[in-house]
Amino acid sequence: MEVIIKVARDSDPGLVAGAIAGVIREGKRPQARALGPSAVNQALKAVIMAHHYLAADGVDVICIPEFSDIEIRGLKRTAVTLTVEPRDTNHGS
Amino acid sequence: MEVIIKVARDSDPGLVAGAIAGVIREGKRPQARALGPSAVNQALKAVIMAHHYLAADGVDVICIPEFSDIEIRGLKRTAVTLTVEPRDTNHGS
Numbered sequence: 001m002e003v004i005i006k007v008a009r010d011s012d013p014g015l016v017a018g019a020i021a022g023v024i025r026e027g028k029r030p031q032a033r034a035l036g037p038s039a040v041n042q043a044l045k046a047v048i049m050a051h052h053y054l055a056a057d058g059v060d061v062i063c064i065p066e067f068s069d070i071e072i073r074g075l076k077r078t079a080v081t082l083t084v085e086p087r088d089t090n091h092g093s
Numbered sequence: 094m095e096v097i098i099k100v101a102r103d104s105d106p107g108l109v110a111g112a113i114a115g116v117i118r119e120g121k122r123p124q125a126r127a128l129g130p131s132a133v134n135q136a137l138k139a140v141i142m143a144h145h146y147l148a149a150d151g152v153d154v155i156c157i158p159e160f161s162d163i164e165i166r167g168l169k170r171t172a173v174t175l176t177v178e179p180r181d182t183n184h185g186s
Contacts, residue, residue: 051159
């Protein structure tokens, strides 16, 4: 099950990292979604920090980045979605 | 074997993606390194595009983002390194 975590340019990467790690610990699939270079940068920092948090629990996570078409106030925009999952997860699970 | 690919804010993501895919096809480990939000955004776009290029060859890649301390003109800076590898690679190979 996917859980979308929206990341803005002023999001605190530490808080987002905690949210990502929490979703992984629940056995779900966190997807950090960001629009624009600053937000994407914050989302990636959060994924790196979540990697460290989870490594301390013995969980090794990997990241799958992809583009996501979203609509904001009727305008189509291309966001970046960073899906985080344990390394040994099977495809599409 | 790691191959570092430096990504700047004005790098063409398509060219960087081609470089990443080429390194994977050689059986090596590409590491896209970027400093600053705009460059990080370009690097991530390149990884997404490389994912698509390689998927067309039947190769599924994942990404491991991490911070890298680098030195530029005597100043320490924190870059982001995006390591790309086939999904089924063992740790640390």
